[in-house]
Amino acid sequence: xxxxxxxCESNPNSSWLSDRGGWAAYTAGVMVLHLVxxxxxxxxxxFVWTATNVLHNMLMYVIMHMxxxxxxxxxxxxxxxxxxxxxxxxxxAQFTDTKKFLTIFPIGLFxxxxxxxxxxxxxxxxxLVSLIFVLVPKxxxxxxxxxxxxAIASQQLKFExxxxxxxxxxxxxxxxxxxxxxxxxxxxxxxGGFGQVYxxxxxxxxxxxxxxxxxxxxxxxxxxxEVVVIQAFEVSKHCPRFYGxxxxxxSFYMVMQLLGQSIGQKRRQMPEKRFSLSTSLRAxxxxxxxxxxxxxxxxxxxxIKLSNMALAQTPGNRNTVILLDxxxxxxxxxxxxxxxxxxxxxxxxxxxxxASLTAHQLQDLSRLxxxxxxxxxxxxxxxxxLPWGKVRDRAEVRRLKEQNFPELMCSQxxxxxxxxxxxxxxxxxxxxxxxxxxxxxxxxxxxxLNIAVNDPYDWECLPNVF
Numbered sequence: 407x408x409x410x411x412x413x414c415e416s417n418p419n420s421s422w423l424s425d426r427g428g429w430a431a432y433t434a435g436v437m438v439l440h441l442v443x444x445x446x447x448x449x450x451x452x453f454v455w456t457a458t459n460v461l462h463n464m465l466m467y468v469i470m471h472m473x474x475x476x477x478x479x480x481x482x483x484x485x486x487x488x489x490x491x492x493x494x495x496x497x498x499a500q501f502t503d504t505k506k507f508l509t510i511f512p513i514g515l516f517x518x519x520x521x522x523x524x525x526x527x528x529x530x531x532x533x534l535v536s537l538i539f540v541l542v543p544k545x546x547x548x549x550x551x552x553x554x555x556x557a558i559a560s561q562q563l564k565f566e567x568x569x570x571x572x573x574x575x576x577x578x579x580x581x582x583x584x585x586x587x588x589x590x591x592x593x594x595x596x597x598g599g600f601g602q603v604y605x606x607x608x609x610x611x612x613x614x615x616x617x618x619x620x621x622x623x624x625x626x627x628x629x630x631x632e633v634v635v636i637q638a639f640e641v642s643k644h645c646p647r648f649y650g651x652x653x654x655x656x657s658f659y660m661v662m663q664l665l666g667q668s669i670g671q672k673r674r675q676m677p678e679k680r681f682s683l684s685t686s687l688r689a690x691x692x693x694x695x696x697x698x699x700x701x702x703x704x705x706x707x708x709x710i711k712l713s714n715m716a717l718a719q720t721p722g723n724r725n726t727v728i729l730l731d732x733x734x735x736x737x738x739x740x741x742x743x744x745x746x747x748x749x750x751x752x753x754x755x756x757x758x759x760x761a762s763l764t765a766h767q768l769q770d771l772s773r774l775x776x777x778x779x780x781x782x783x784x785x786x787x788x789x790x791x792l793p794w795g796k797v798r799d800r801a802e803v804r805r806l807k808e809q810n811f812p813e814l815m816c817s818q819x820x821x822x823x824x825x826x827x828x829x830x831x832x833x834x835x836x837x838x839x840x841x842x843x844x845x846x847x848x849x850x851x852x853x854x855l856n857i858a859v860n861d862p863y864d865w866e867c868l869p870n871v872f
Contacts, residue, residue, distance in 0.1 A: 429507050436462055436515070452523035459519040459533050463512055463540040470508070471543040492544060505544070512540050578602050578619040578657045584609070585654050589617060589661060600628045600733050605664060608649065615649055616664040619657045628733025629658050635732035636662065638703040643718075644696035644729050665728055666719055670712030672865040673787060680790030683820065684857045685864040690784050691848045692727040697780065698841040700729060701738075701773050708771050709734045710779035711760045712786070717865070725863055738772065748772075748835050758800050759792060766804040772835045777844065781812060781827065789818055822851040 440458040447454055470492040495504055516537045523529035578601070579591045589606045592614075596603030601620035608615045620629040629651075639645040647663035669689065673681060681689070693715065700707060707714075709731060718726040734755055740746055749770040756765045762778035765771060786792050793815075794806040812827040826847045829840060852859075 428504070432507075432511070436511075452526065452529060455519045455522040456529050456532055459512075459515050460536045462515060463536040466508075466512065467540050467543065509541065509544055512537055575602075578621060579604055579617070579654075585617065585659065586650075586652065589615065591617065600624075606661070608661075614664045615661050618660045618662065619654070620659075622653075622656050622658060627658065629660055631735055632732040633660050635700075635703075635705050635735045636660075638705065639700055639729075639732075641703075642696065642699040643723065643726055644692065644699060646728050646730060663728075664719070665716040665730070667716065668713045668730075669715045669717065669727070669865075672868060673712060673790075675868050676790075676864060678790050681787045681864045683788060683851075683855060684861050686784065686787040687820070687848050687852050687855075687857060688859065688861075688863070689727060689787065690780070691845060691852075693729075693780055693783070694841060694845050694848065696727055696729045697776050698839075700735075701776070701839075704737050704739045704743075705732070705735045706738050706771060706773055707732065707735050707776050708755050708765075709757055709760075710776050710783060711757050712783055725866075736771075745836055754800070758798070758803050759795065763804065763807055766800065766807070770835070772837075773839055774830060774833045774835070774837065777830055777839055778812075781823075781830070784823070785815055785819065820851040820855070822847040822854070 436458070439462065440454065443457050443461070444451075444454050447457060471490050474490055492505075492508075495502070495508075516533050519533050520530055523533075575597070577594065579585065581591055581593060583591045585591065585606070588608065588610050590609055592605045592607055594602060595605050595616070601618055601624075604617045604619065606615050606617045607613075618629060618632070620627060633648075633651045636645060636648045640648055646665060649661040649663075651658070651660040653659070673679060680686075693710075696715075697707065697710065707729070714729065714731045716728045716730055718724060718728055738746055751768050752770050753768055754761070754765060755771055756762075756775075756779065760779040760782045762771070762775040764775050764778075782792060786795070793810045794803045797803050797806065812830075813824070816823045816827055826844055829843055833839060851857075
């Protein structure tokens, strides 16, 4: 089962600077400061201007570059409590309008002050030092490491908090309990954000099965969607067998084929955390077919990753890739078979590591996005990692994906993947992927590398761990 990650959105500590009137209020505040100094200091105008400039820059330095979080607030500020005010503005993005304003403003004040002091050398040097003192800390090089460390630490805290919440949930079934006079619960084998998974014995068919359970109190039922998808997708050999569903006490349940470790778990057991080209390409070919057959049933998966794929255990069907976890799936066609219209700003869907850039942009997903996720999956199988593999912060992962564009990543993959990526680049939301072309790129790579379909898979050499 997958564990969803929480994500910070806006920052109330510094959002006022970007609100309408924020810049005007800031400018008005400096003007008030100047008027107060003129009333308090009985000195010539040029000294008042220098005092205004120096005092403004000192206050800006202290507020923007020394204070972390918002000490006057008692609310949970997340990662913001580790960041200075400057680092909090616009979620840490550089060169935004607000940050440009706060950079240009002291320069403008410096020029006005020089003019008001008749370009006196003494005043010029004092104001120049003051300007440098407040501009240098704004350089991006001083903030990237701090912001990245704070974001990672904050996401780690949230992840640990979520794990504690999940582990503390009461079990939805008891060991030895018999559900609907048929399925005897043997042990818990999974516990995630969407529910709990148990290994059970089907007393009628005399075989082991898996039971997924979800509390009726869940805000959104993913299990109901999973049942709908599996019943439609069951015609494919890449779908887990479905044995039944219903309600039990305060839960919904679904009984399905019991599978072994996910392909993701098997990859992590490999000595270099990666598969050979032979295993990777043959598995990818199966994944393309599995995704196509799911699409042909009218659904997109929206969470393609190795931990959502396992292998069939039956003797005549071993090494067949099985696609799992359809809780985030969506029907992309209506009852008449027409494409459903694209929605705007739907929020993030999927798993951060494998999500397409469209998902990071919070836009509606299509068949295309399943294949961008598959591209990242293929890269991880072949290379053993992704450039953002250890990063949890969603914004940072998006930045790394934009830097490590697919064409660059293809330099470490068989040359045929360039055609794979080139085809995906041409597709739009409403377009049907050319499944045959995508599959042929993998088959061409296998042919060029003399990979036989019946070669042993890497995981066949691993210990048989259930």
